Amino acid sequence: xxxxxxxxxxxxxxxxxxxxxxxxxxxxxxxxxxxxxxxxxxxxxxxxxxxxxxxxxxxxxxxxxxxxxxxxxxxxxxxxxxxxxxxxxxxxxxxxxxxxxxxxxxxxxxxxxxxxxxxxxxxxxxxxxxxxxxxxxxxxxxxxxxxxxxxxxx
Amino acid sequence: xxxxxxxxxxxxxxxxxxxxxxxxxxxxxxxxxxxxxxxxxxxxxxxxxxxxxxxxxxxxxxxxxxxxxxxxxxxxxxxxxxxxxxxxxxxxxxxxxxxxxxxxxxxxxxxxxxxxxxxxxxxxxxxxxxxxxxxxxxxxxxxxxxxxxxxxxxxxxxxxxxxxxxxxxxxxxxxxxxxxxxxxxxxxxxxxxxxxxxxxxxxxxxxxxxxxxxxxxxxxxxxxxxxxxxxxxxxxxxxxxxxxxxxxxxxxxxxxxxxxxxxxxxxxxxxxxxxxxxxxxxxxxxxxxxxxxxxxxxxxxxxxxxxxxxxxxxxxxxxxxxxxxxxxxxxxxxxxxxxxxxxxxxxxxxxxxxxxxxxxxxxxxxxxxxxxxxxxxxxxxxxxxxxxxxx
Numbered sequence: 001x002x003x004x005x006x007x008x009x010x011x012x013x014x015x016x017x018x019x020x021x022x023x024x025x026x027x028x029x030x031x032x033x034x035x036x037x038x039x040x041x042x043x044x045x046x047x048x049x050x051x052x053x054x055x056x057x058x059x060x061x062x063x064x065x066x067x068x069x070x071x072x073x074x075x076x077x078x079x080x081x082x083x084x085x086x087x088x089x090x091x092x093x094x095x096x097x098x099x100x101x102x103x104x105x106x107x108x109x110x111x112x113x114x115x116x117x118x119x120x121x122x123x124x125x126x127x128x129x130x131x132x133x134x135x136x137x138x139x140x141x142x143x144x145x146x147x148x149x150x151x152x153x154x
Numbered sequence: 155x156x157x158x159x160x161x162x163x164x165x166x167x168x169x170x171x172x173x174x175x176x177x178x179x180x181x182x183x184x185x186x187x188x189x190x191x192x193x194x195x196x197x198x199x200x201x202x203x204x205x206x207x208x209x210x211x212x213x214x215x216x217x218x219x220x221x222x223x224x225x226x227x228x229x230x231x232x233x234x235x236x237x238x239x240x241x242x243x244x245x246x247x248x249x250x251x252x253x254x255x256x257x258x259x260x261x262x263x264x265x266x267x268x269x270x271x272x273x274x275x276x277x278x279x280x281x282x283x284x285x286x287x288x289x290x291x292x293x294x295x296x297x298x299x300x301x302x303x304x305x306x307x308x309x310x311x312x313x314x315x316x317x318x319x320x321x322x323x324x325x326x327x328x329x330x331x332x333x334x335x336x337x338x339x340x341x342x343x344x345x346x347x348x349x350x351x352x353x354x355x356x357x358x359x360x361x362x363x364x365x366x367x368x369x370x371x372x373x374x375x376x377x378x379x380x381x382x383x384x385x386x387x388x389x390x391x392x393x394x395x396x397x398x399x400x401x402x403x404x405x406x407x408x409x410x411x412x413x414x415x416x417x418x419x420x421x422x423x424x425x426x427x428x429x430x431x432x433x434x435x436x437x438x439x440x441x442x443x444x445x446x447x448x449x450x451x452x453x454x455x456x457x458x459x460x461x462x463x464x465x466x467x468x469x470x471x472x473x474x475x476x477x478x479x480x481x482x483x484x485x486x487x488x489x490x491x492x493x494x495x496x497x498x499x500x501x502x503x504x505x506x507x508x509x510x511x512x513x514x515x516x517x518x519x520x521x522x523x524x525x526x527x528x529x530x531x532x533x534x535x536x537x538x539x540x541x542x543x544x545x
Contacts, residue, residue: 103505109497110342120486
């Protein structure tokens, strides 16, 4: 399944496509507005919600991956700014306490994007944050609880 | 075994002869991985001549573990009937101030914290809160106590693990439609991954499958210090199918081990929590195996491609066997099963097992760690009963 999706995405990206991962911080007054619906319908962008922390009537945080044609993504950004949504590009979404790792590898088989892999020679765990999609499966898979979700931004 | 025992009359070494070499600093000591590589070029006879001791190791989650402590008597004294350490209940059904901390016991309000964490903290030298209650007796009048204990204040800290170092263990998949959180880790739906637990060719009981040199009294590396095999482990069994290399293809032999936890190193005893399963503990064990003759040489030469295990479905409560697989395939990171590529995960750390095997190698080679002949051998034949449900 993952393989097929990757293939399609690669095809799309051959034509002036872009993909960005960001945290959207909604002011209290916009929390009840259907912002993702508007983005998808009016701007023809794909939204992948990686994490949501929204309470009605309060400020909310949404970790998303937005992809589509470059102009559409830019127009979507303008729309979000107009709605006073604070946009922060994401640097890292999963924090890994590497120092305490015992290199068992329990996290590696649940990591479908391949951000966590065992080095076949050294048998040590290698974390490649660029490949991470913050699916959070590693958080539960790690017996030492060394992963945590980070809403950290630039 | 099909080829029968290969015993060469003129190539026999006794425990005493090997120990004399160790004391003189002349013993040739290799890790089990090194001897497996050597075995690709040399014959068992050549290895028996060349190598004296092979160090094996494992560092995996081993639930059946715990620690006896004696906390000392307060004044006035108490005969503890209920006790907790950092909120984790501990066993008090022995004498007044003797306690047993079971590794998998969890904190009633925090399932991710348990006996294993208390053990790790005590070994690390941290303070731990003790709360105990009693009814009060004529000889032990105190009814309540709340205090802190630590490594320096305890009279004894003895790790005693009833079942460690499983000889082999089935690999786990999940054929059901939803993720399963198990003691074999997170198992993704529709066989999205496969998890296994072994150090393979480094594993102690896979390098001496007939237990010729491992028995009651064997001196071992346990948690960073010297420990001993105290008995065969619980659920020890011998009536298991073996492959053409004499390796049981399923869970078979186990070890009960004992050691002085006060001297242990927290980097070889690590508390663990498996989502929705509970607390467990990683235990580092290393066992030196003397190469007494060609037959032992043949055993320690075992390689990951010669060791296989069953694949078991945790998506079905009966855990049916779906197939067999070698550890060489499992350790490659991905296997092909029923026409599907499946990512693999180990639960046991090979990186740490290598560290233990090389520490033990240095200890033996430098004359500090002598090998020991078992005081008594394990049972040659033993099977298991299941629990009958009687209404």
